[in-house]
Amino acid sequence: MAPTSGILHVTMQPKPELPPAQFHDWYNNEHGPGRLRLHFIQNGFRYRATDLEGPGKGMPEWMAIYDITDMAKLESEEYTRLRKAPVQSQRERDTMKKITVDRKFFDFVESRESKEFKRLEDVNNEGQGNVMIAVSLILHPEKKAELDRWYAEEHIDLISKVPGWRRTRRFKTSTLENKNDIEYLALHEYAPENGLAGPEFIAATTTPWCDKIWSEVVKVRGRRVYDLYYTFGPAPRDLQPLFTADVAPFTSSDEKTSTHPSPGDHMGSIDSYVTTKDGVILPYHLEGSTDLHAPLIILSNSILVDWGIWDGFVTQFFQQEQNYKYRVLRYHTRGRTSDCGNALITVDVLASDIIALLDALRVPQAAVLIGVSLGGATVLNAALKHPTRVAAFVSCDTSSKSPEGNIKAWGERIKVAEEEGLKTQSGEGVVGENLAEMTTRRWFVKESYDGGSVQKECERVKEMVLNNSLEGFRKSVEALFEYDLREEMKSAKAKAAFVVGGGDGVLPKTMKAMAESYGTGAEYHVIDGAGHLPMVEKPKEFAAVVTNFLASG
Numbered sequence: 001m002a003p004t005s006g007i008l009h010v011t012m013q014p015k016p017e018l019p020p021a022q023f024h025d026w027y028n029n030e031h032g033p034g035r036l037r038l039h040f041i042q043n044g045f046r047y048r049a050t051d052l053e054g055p056g057k058g059m060p061e062w063m064a065i066y067d068i069t070d071m072a073k074l075e076s077e078e079y080t081r082l083r084k085a086p087v088q089s090q091r092e093r094d095t096m097k098k099i100t101v102d103r104k105f106f107d108f109v110e111s112r113e114s115k116e117f118k119r120l121e122d123v124n125n126e127g128q129g130n131v132m133i134a135v136s137l138i139l140h141p142e143k144k145a146e147l148d149r150w151y152a153e154e155h156i157d158l159i160s161k162v163p164g165w166r167r168t169r170r171f172k173t174s175t176l177e178n179k180n181d182i183e184y185l186a187l188h189e190y191a192p193e194n195g196l197a198g199p200e201f202i203a204a205t206t207t208p209w210c211d212k213i214w215s216e217v218v219k220v221r222g223r224r225v226y227d228l229y230y231t232f233g234p235a236p237r238d239l240q241p242l243f244t245a246d247v248a249p250f251t252s253s254d255e256k257t258s259t260h261p262s263p264g265d266h267m268g269s270i271d272s273y274v275t276t277k278d279g280v281i282l283p284y285h286l287e288g289s290t291d292l293h294a295p296l297i298i299l300s301n302s303i304l305v306d307w308g309i310w311d312g313f314v315t316q317f318f319q320q321e322q323n324y325k326y327r328v329l330r331y332h333t334r335g336r337t338s339d340c341g342n343a344l345i346t347v348d349v350l351a352s353d354i355i356a357l358l359d360a361l362r363v364p365q366a367a368v369l370i371g372v373s374l375g376g377a378t379v380l381n382a383a384l385k386h387p388t389r390v391a392a393f394v395s396c397d398t399s400s401k402s403p404e405g406n407i408k409a410w411g412e413r414i415k416v417a418e419e420e421g422l423k424t425q426s427g428e429g430v431v432g433e434n435l436a437e438m439t440t441r442r443w444f445v446k447e448s449y450d451g452g453s454v455q456k457e458c459e460r461v462k463e464m465v466l467n468n469s470l471e472g473f474r475k476s477v478e479a480l481f482e483y484d485l486r487e488e489m490k491s492a493k494a495k496a497a498f499v500v501g502g503g504d505g506v507l508p509k510t511m512k513a514m515a516e517s518y519g520t521g522a523e524y525h526v527i528d529g530a531g532h533l534p535m536v537e538k539p540k541e542f543a544a545v546v547t548n549f550l551a552s553g
Contacts (some may be wrong), residue, residue: 001069006107006174009185011060016253018098025241029259029270030252032232034082035066037275041400043066044232047132051225060102062225068123071107071174072329075385088474089253096255100291106171106185112168115221116191120231123356127293129192130166138220146217147184152211158204164194192227203336203396230292232395235274235360239327240290256283257333266547267318274360280334280341286361288318288327292390295367298354299330300375303476304396304431304439305464306332309372312457312539313546326367331357335476338428338469345476345484350374351382358389365389368550372396372533374480377410381485383494392495392545397504400514403483408478413438417470429470436466443532444502457536487516496522497549501530501537523549 014023015169027046033188065533074080081087118125135275139147157166166189173182196203204210207332214221230238241247242261251258257272269287276282288294289424299310314330317323334340334353336531343349358366369390371379378397413435422432448454498515500508507527523544527534535542 002524004107004175006068006071007171008064008068008074009064009104009106010064010100012062012064013060013100015098018095019244019246020185021241021244021246023096024238025097025247025250025259026091026388028230028232028238028241028505029236029272030092030250030257031090032064032230032533033234033236033257033272036232036234038073038079040069041052041070043119043499045120045130045228046232047226048129048229048445049226050240051282054440058526059224060100062229063132063224071233073390074105082321084440086339088255089250091250103177104181104183105174106183107174109170109172109184110151110166111169114160114165115191117166120228123362124364126231126364127368129166131190131192131194132226132228133190133196134222134224134226135186135188136220136222136376137186137218138181139184140219143217144182144184147213148215150213151186154207154209156348158200158207159188159202162190162195162200162204163198164191164196164388164413168188188223209284209480223395227361230344231362233360233362235284235357236270236272237286237361238292239268239270239286239288240292242270243290259367274357276356278339278341278343281339281355282357285328285330286327286329287314289325291325294325295326296328296358296361297328298357298366298369298379299328300350300354300369300371300378301330301333301336302373303333303335303376303475303480304468305461306336309461309533309536313535313543316540316543317546320543322551323547326550329357330363333378333476335472338471340472340475346499347377347381347479347480347485348385350378350479351385352396352408354378354382355386355389365391365494367391367394368546370396371398372535373398373477377480377485380489381483383496384492387492390494392497392549392551394497394499395511395514396499396534397501397507397511399507399510400486400489400517402480402482407481410480414474414477418475423527431465431468431470431473433466436462442536445501445529445531447529448531448537452535454493461533461536466469486517489514492519497525497545498522499525499527499534499542499545501532501534502526502528503531507532 032044036044046067049061052061119129159165159168169187171185173179236257242259244265245263248259249260262271269285271285272287273281273283301307301309309328315327334345345444350429369379369382376395379393380395383393415430417435420432420434423429439459444458448458496518498511500511502508512524515522527538529540530537
């Protein structure tokens with residue numbers, strides 16, 4: 001038997017003792033994303049009532065709707081485990097005590113939509129408004145057929161003539177509820193600019209048949225009006241509550257998600273993860289502007305390191321007031337851990353990981369991608385393969401084609417790590433001291449080993465390399481074995497900059513040629529006194545290049 005689709009419908013009214021920032025942080029950064037990670041929950045929307053000063057005064061201010069592909073799944077362990085310990089956090093239990101909640105299951109009945117209807121869960125529609133009129137009905141006995149006929153033969157036809165009408169969907173109390181009184185729910189959706197006060201709407205709601213439905217068919221009637229407030233995604237992204245003093249730091253029960261408030265400045269942040277289509281977990285760190293739709297910068301790492309290589313750059317970047325408007329996302333590239341999938345890792349796969357991050361964070365287009373070494377090739381490839389998703393990129397210390405001898409050179413480096421055989425306490429092999437020393441000495445210019453703060457940064461990067469998963473290294477390095485982006489670059493149109501450390505061997509010459517061959521033209525910058533990771537050795541200078549690039553229009 002085919003599964004029954006429907007919705008999970010929830011109304012909420014926070015009690016006065018629950019600060020709004022706590023409510024939104026819990027809902028947007030913990031509760032909602034946890035549901036959207038389940039395959040049978042298609043989407044999730046939060047609505048805020050706009051009728052609280054009229055007939056709805058005193059009613060719940062908030063409504064959430066989740067589309068469910070198989071209602072039976074709401075009784076499965078996969079779902080119910082979210083609502084109890086140990087998966088359910090103590091914060092959620094404490095927060096729910098401060099909210100009046102009405103939670104209902106509805107089975108799908110029918111749907112009609114206009115040609116202008118757009119699925120708001122699609123990332124490209126992020127930020128578009130929606131007005132929802134929710135009409136709930138409980139009928140007198142034996143009146144269902146009359147209600148169905150009215151909707152089918154008159155009401156929806158007339159409603160569809162109202163300017164701005166997008167969609168009407170009908171539901172009824174789910175069989176999961178085992179209730180005697182069946183509630184019929186109609187959700188009418190409109191564009192923000194609409195004719196709800198106009199003659200078409202008045203005509204649709206004042207017919208003789210309509211009057212008969214209200215007087216003879218319907219026993220109990222409810223009507224609420226809402227505006228779309230927030231669209232959930234599977235990745236927490238709401239930095240706004242972290243700007244206030246009302247929110248405490250939070251770590252999820254599985255320790256994969258944490259929020260870090262920072263009242264009064266731009267340094268509140270979220271650590272969480274995205275799961276790719278092939279099941280790989282990509283941890284990320286989001287910080288910056290509290291505007292949900294602020295332009296997003298994504299930083300893509302070199303091989304063998306974590307997102308800590310960008311620490312100095314991010315600090316310098318946000319010291320410039322004109323950069324406060326940006327959000328910055330860092331993530332761990334496939335290969336940082338052994339959890340990097342079973343498929344061959346290529347620059348195409350790594351580019352698709354950036355798109356997975358954009359999708360999960362509901363960002364239609366990245367403002368700029370910045371990557372170094374393997375990350376430099378990754379952001380260049382992402383801009384070439386997904387031009388509508390990338391407005392600009394900065395590619396650092398990389399090549400448009402895998403160099404000759406790459407397979408042999410990286411094979412020898414893998415052998416160095418294998419021969420050392422260093423393992424963690426859990427028994428997992430890591431890259432180890434020998435290759436870490438060789439690699440970082442090659443990456444950084446000798447002047448950086450001056451006994452000062454730069455040397456400390458170089459040594460910190462060495463620890464990243466040392467602790468990288470050996471299995472992850474073996475798999476991810478294959479992305480460097482064979483790729484060639486030169487032909488695609490000739491017709492590329494995204495705004496571009498190529499940046500290189502002046503002491504990074506032959507790469508200054510290589511990257512100058514890349515900039516000259518790039519389709520619509522590109523900026524080219526050399527960071528003097530830096531090697532393979534200029535954002536580590538010269539973070540201030542690197543931040544200045546990026547800031548100027550972003551400001552250049």
